[in-house]
Amino acid sequence: MKLFTLFILIIFCSLIYSCTDDNPSTTPGISTTINNLPADPTTGYDPVTGAPIGDKKLFTFLKLADSSIIPNSDSATNRWDIGFKATTIIINSGTSGPGQAGAFIFNGIFKDLKSVPKDSFFKTDNFPLYAIGKSWSLYDNSAMIVRAVPGKVIVLRTADGKYAKMEILSYYKNAPANPNAFVDQARYYTLRYVYQADGSKNFD
Amino acid sequence: MIKRVSLLFFVICNSVNSQQDSLYLKEVSITATRSERLITSIPLPFQVLNSNTIHLNSSVRLQDVLSEQAGLSIVPQVNGLGNGIQIQGLNPDYTLILIDGEPLIGRYTGSLELSRISTGNIKKIEIVKGPSSSLYGSDALAGVINIITDQAYSKKLNLGIQCSSRNTWDLNALGSYSYKKWRANAFVNRFSSNGYDLSPDIYGQTVSPFTNYTLSSKLFYTLNSHHEFQLNFRQFNEYQNNHYQVINAKDSIKVEGKGIVEDWNVNPIYKFICNPRLALNASYYYSQYKTKTELNGLESQTLFYKDKFNQKFNRLELIGNFKLNSKNKFVLGLGNVSESIQSSRYGDENAKKQNTEYTFIQHEWEPTPSWNIITGFRIDNNSAYSMQWSPKFAMQYKVNSKTSVKFSIGTGFKAPDFRQLYLNFNNEAASYSVYGTQVVVNELLKLKDQNLLDQIYIPLDNYTKIDAESSLAFNMGLIHQLNKSMRFDFNLFRNDLEGLIETQIVATTKNQRNIYSYTNIKRAYTTGIETNFSYTIFKKLNISLGVQYLLAKDKNVESQVRNGQIYHRDPITLETYKIKSNEYFGLSNRSRNQLSLKLNYTIPKMNIDLSCRFIYRSKFGLSSTSGNVSGITVPQSDINSNGILDKYDLFVNGYTLTNITLGKKLGELFEIQIGSENVSNYKDPVHIPNLVGRNLFINLHYKLIKS
Numbered sequence: 085m086k087l088f089t090l091f092i093l094i095i096f097c098s099l100i101y102s103c104t105d106d107n108p109s110t111t112p113g114i115s116t117t118i119n120n121l122p123a124d125p126t127t128g129y130d131p132v133t134g135a136p137i138g139d140k141k142l143f144t145f146l147k148l149a150d151s152s153i154i155p156n157s158d159s160a161t162n163r164w165d166i167g168f169k170a171t172t173i174i175i176n177s178g179t180s181g182p183g184q185a186g187a188f189i190f191n192g193i194f195k196d197l198k199s200v201p202k203d204s205f206f207k208t209d210n211f212p213l214y215a216i217g218k219s220w221s222l223y224d225n226s227a228m229i230v231r232a233v234p235g236k237v238i239v240l241r242t243a244d245g246k247y248a249k250m251e252i253l254s255y256y257k258n259a260p261a262n263p264n265a266f267v268d269q270a271r272y273y274t275l276r277y278v279y280q281a282d283g284s285k286n287f288d
Numbered sequence: 289m290i291k292r293v294s295l296l297f298f299v300i301c302n303s304v305n306s307q308q309d310s311l312y313l314k315e316v317s318i319t320a321t322r323s324e325r326l327i328t329s330i331p332l333p334f335q336v337l338n339s340n341t342i343h344l345n346s347s348v349r350l351q352d353v354l355s356e357q358a359g360l361s362i363v364p365q366v367n368g369l370g371n372g373i374q375i376q377g378l379n380p381d382y383t384l385i386l387i388d389g390e391p392l393i394g395r396y397t398g399s400l401e402l403s404r405i406s407t408g409n410i411k412k413i414e415i416v417k418g419p420s421s422s423l424y425g426s427d428a429l430a431g432v433i434n435i436i437t438d439q440a441y442s443k444k445l446n447l448g449i450q451c452s453s454r455n456t457w458d459l460n461a462l463g464s465y466s467y468k469k470w471r472a473n474a475f476v477n478r479f480s481s482n483g484y485d486l487s488p489d490i491y492g493q494t495v496s497p498f499t500n501y502t503l504s505s506k507l508f509y510t511l512n513s514h515h516e517f518q519l520n521f522r523q524f525n526e527y528q529n530n531h532y533q534v535i536n537a538k539d540s541i542k543v544e545g546k547g548i549v550e551d552w553n554v555n556p557i558y559k560f561i562c563n564p565r566l567a568l569n570a571s572y573y574y575s576q577y578k579t580k581t582e583l584n585g586l587e588s589q590t591l592f593y594k595d596k597f598n599q600k601f602n603r604l605e606l607i608g609n610f611k612l613n614s615k616n617k618f619v620l621g622l623g624n625v626s627e628s629i630q631s632s633r634y635g636d637e638n639a640k641k642q643n644t645e646y647t648f649i650q651h652e653w654e655p656t657p658s659w660n661i662i663t664g665f666r667i668d669n670n671s672a673y674s675m676q677w678s679p680k681f682a683m684q685y686k687v688n689s690k691t692s693v694k695f696s697i698g699t700g701f702k703a704p705d706f707r708q709l710y711l712n713f714n715n716e717a718a719s720y721s722v723y724g725t726q727v728v729v730n731e732l733l734k735l736k737d738q739n740l741l742d743q744i745y746i747p748l749d750n751y752t753k754i755d756a757e758s759s760l761a762f763n764m765g766l767i768h769q770l771n772k773s774m775r776f777d778f779n780l781f782r783n784d785l786e787g788l789i790e791t792q793i794v795a796t797t798k799n800q801r802n803i804y805s806y807t808n809i810k811r812a813y814t815t816g817i818e819t820n821f822s823y824t825i826f827k828k829l830n831i832s833l834g835v836q837y838l839l840a841k842d843k844n845v846e847s848q849v850r851n852g853q854i855y856h857r858d859p860i861t862l863e864t865y866k867i868k869s870n871e872y873f874g875l876s877n878r879s880r881n882q883l884s885l886k887l888n889y890t891i892p893k894m895n896i897d898l899s900c901r902f903i904y905r906s907k908f909g910l911s912s913t914s915g916n917v918s919g920i921t922v923p924q925s926d927i928n929s930n931g932i933l934d935k936y937d938l939f940v941n942g943y944t945l946t947n948i949t950l951g952k953k954l955g956e957l958f959e960i961q962i963g964s965e966n967v968s969n970y971k972d973p974v975h976i977p978n979l980v981g982r983n984l985f986i987n988l989h990y991k992l993i994k995s
Contacts, residue, residue, distance in 0.1 A: 135799050136799065136800065141798070170800045171796065171800065172742050172743055172796065191853050193855065193864045193865075193866070194864060195864075211743075212736070212741045212742065212743045212744045212795070213743065213744055213745075213747060214743050217743070217745050218743075218745055218793060218796065222926075222929045222931060223720070223793070223802055224924055224926075224929075225715075225720055226924060227924065228719070231929030232929065233929050233930060233931065234855040234856055234857035234864050234928060234929070234930050235853070235854065235855025235857075235864055235866075235930065253857075253862060261859035261860070262859075262927065
């Protein structure tokens with residue numbers, strides 16, 4: 085349902101976009117928020133080993149242009165940009181996929197990042213060293229909680245060479261302000277991103 | 289009339305304090321310089337707690353004594369297993385604890401459990417603040433606490449019994465005897481408690497019931513004025529009866545089982561006094577510390593957890609004291625330490641070994657009676673880390689008979705401990721693993737071969753050997769004896785720490801298990817001021833006030849904050865802000881302000897002593913306490929998950945503890961004390977699990993043979 089609302093929003097945005105002037109460098113990026121993006125959720129944990137149960141060990145692939153979820157059967161295509169499986173995030177490049185995706189973490193305030201900084205170096209995935217890594221999150225061992233670190237902006241190049249910026253806001257269903265490992269369901273991302281469809285590096 | 293009263297007041301003060309002062313003036317210590325030295329001429333921040341203070345406060349374990357001193361705080365260990373001591377804002381791992389000059393071992397998770405030490409046979413506790421690595425090597429980075437026990441100079445037999453809340457019993461007997469050239473003493477102690485429970489709705493207790501025994505004895509033989517022999521022996525055994533709830537895989541399991549701690553050491557010493565100018569001291573020290581824990585599931589009765597730890601420590605040391613003339617003295621030492629640890633947390637049962645050779649030299653110079661200058665250094669050579677060179681310079685200047693100033697600068701170091709090198713610990717329940725730096729690459733390669741690695745964050749060829757942590761410290765102080773009844777001192781300190789060893793995340797497995805290892809990454813400083821003020825009114829009332837102000841910060845974080853690289857996100861609006869410099873609080877577990885106020889009131893005619901102590905600690909933050917044994921999850925302070933403590937985080941409230949003791953002597957031989965610790969019953973079960981509620985006690989002391 086939420087994804088559907090998003091879809092409507094995006095169509096609406098695209099309409100506005102197509103109605104405005106056609107100089108690509110001044111086109112604002114499309115701003116999207118995704119709530120509760122499942123990232124291989126579990127049904128529980130093994131009481132003895134602590135291993136997760138019920139997860140399918142599969143990534144959830146996202147296409148930024150229309151924020152659609154791409155089926156896993158299309159994993160070897162250019163259709164997806166970024167994939168989520170628990171806290172592992174991959175991009176469509178290198179050892180992860182055939183696309184030209186790239187990414188790096190920018191330290192700063194999401195809304196203040198107006199464009200891709202000059203001389204930026206986009207990393208690609210090279211298993212087991214991934215472009216995005218783990219600096220966007222902090223694991224609290226005692227509370228067993230994964231928290232999204234503020235000020236970590238993922239700057240992305242999509243599979244087809246467009247640019248976007250993304251911020252992860254929560255790893256728990258319905259993004260509780262103070263998640264509880266025993267109550268809240270993990271592996272549901274809340275994230276926002278700005279996608280620049282015109283191929284330029286500007287987000288505003 | 290008024291004049292006469294004030295005159296009387298002055299006279300009484302004079303008579304009392306001149307007595308105390310002359311005692312104090314003559315007191316010597318060897319902790320600070322490893323040569324006999326008058327306490328008043330030690331150019332370092334130095335503090336003595338004598339048996340009288342310990343007795344007056346009726347403290348039965350070491351932590352009870354130390355926790356009442358300003359500038360020392362008792363902090364819980366990383367995983368809630370006991371308590372350690374924090375000096376000048378440095379973690380318990382950085383303070384060396386000695387018993388009669390020999391190091392206490394058993395840093396199971398870094399710090400030493402202070403309740404292992406009974407106060408029943410303590411003569412005095414000497415505390416040197418600031419690094420003393422120039423004499424003691426590794427671990428003496430924040431300071432040295434030397435516990436001097438009874439030296440058997442007189443014939444005596446003392447018995448003591450304390451009964452307190454939670455069925456806690458402390459029984460002890462100390463006897464000493466001397467005959468011609470022989471002197472000997474023996475001390476036995478039994479300490480038992482039902483433990484305590486801060487969260488009754490959870491199965492098991494915060495601290496399970498335990499019983500421990502200490503046996504300590506010394507034998508002295510003085511052949512003649514040139515040769516002295518000494519043999520020390522100490523044994524400690526503890527038996528724990530554990531019951532608790534363990535959080536396992538987001539489920540909780542009730543477990544029970546026994547825990548055993550065994551610690552013993554032997555220490556033969558030979559002193560050769562060649563002539564009044566030259567003395568040699570040869571000593572050997574062997575110590576072993578063993579723990580064993582086995583937990584079974586309460587319902588399943590199957591083995592849930594098993595842990596063994598066995599540390600052995602050998603030290604051979606030779607020290608020479610040479611007096612060139614009345615102005616120049618030298619101390620020269622050399623020694624060898626070999627130690628090994630076997631632990632079920634190190635992957636295999638093989639003992640990990642280390643060997644250190646060291647030598648130190650120190651020059652004490654008194655060019656004029658008012659100046660005293662100490663220079664020295666020590667070299668430690670160990671195979672596991674690079675050679676350490678620890679220089680030190682200290683001086684004291686007596687401005688006049690009332691005032692003296694002190695200044696010292698020195699370095700300290702702490703060797704990477706066995707845990708940081710060899711740990712192979714898997715906490716399946718909380719889904720993380722920690723590997724020591726010597727084993728991490730191998731373990732990662734194994735996981736990679738088994739195709740279990742999901743991702744790594746540090747390329748495998750980027751791992752380097754970890755090195756010792758080091759510090760550079762300044763101390764500057766002033767002591768002023770205002771008049772016979774008033775004394776004031778302060779000390780400014782700054783410790784700059786480099787290459788602090790921290791865990792860092794290195795990989796994640798396909799099961800979403802995070803893998804951590806250690807690295808020399810952190811740079812930090814602690815700085816502050818400590819002041820003490822003591823005032824005696826008549827013979828009867830002594831007021832002493834100690835205050836410490838402390839700033840302890842991570843230098844890397846501080847510069848990141850300055851460069852606007854650390855952020856806070858409002859959980860409601862999701863707006864992100866830069867953290868400002870003044871919003872960064874500092875390192876966790878450090879209070880900015882500490883205060884200790886002590887009032888001792890004596891009624892000599894009635895043989896009554898009353899002592900009230902107030903200890904205050906201001907707010908502080910908690911870091912993630914990796915591990916969970918008592919079934920309570922301790923929430924960390926960093927709720928905005930930017931990795932630092934800032935003003936938006938959740939702090940533990942400041943608090944004041946009040947302890948009261950009332951003692952009465954009945955005749956020469958018998959004394960009774962009653963009192964209460966934590967009178968106001970302050971508790972914070974979730975954040976401060978080592979803070980027990982109100983404790984009531986009664987003490988009986990009986991001198992069977994008067995000394």
